[in-house]
Amino acid sequence: MLDTVHGITSDQQQPCSILKTQNYRVTNDINYEYIHVKASDNSSNSKATFLFLHGFPSSLHCWRHQIEHFSKQGYGCIAPNLMGYGKTYSPLDKDEYKIKSMVDHIIALLDHLHLEKVFVIGHDWGSRLANRFTLYHPERTLGLVLISVGYDAPAIFDL
Structure with a gap:
């Protein structure tokens, strides 16, 4: 089910599965690196x-254990490297790091993968993107989990 490469974690020194990444251009100039594992589909109980x-x-590597755990239970998982990380586009101009634009990029990636609705899980800085995703696209959100950060209401200057 999973396309994996085996590696060693530095903290535990035990083998773990490291999922292969893919790339997708969300616009002509902007690519996102991501991991995607499809949900198991037995038609009567699609997860x-x-x-x-x-x-x-x-x-995205920080989610490897969660991806492995949930995908073994049949859930789908997607973890992109956000802008400035890994092989995802790294703009030099801070104005390109707008949260609304990044939400639009994530929507384009979900559309590419034919994913209508997702549970959104954000950690730390990713929580800001997660809560904006939910505010801008409640119709695409099954639920929201924010880890290690408080909620900030959108402001006029929303970087």
């Missing part, structure tokens, strides 16, 4: 997909 959004300074 949901979790969208994992990492914090600062982290990467």
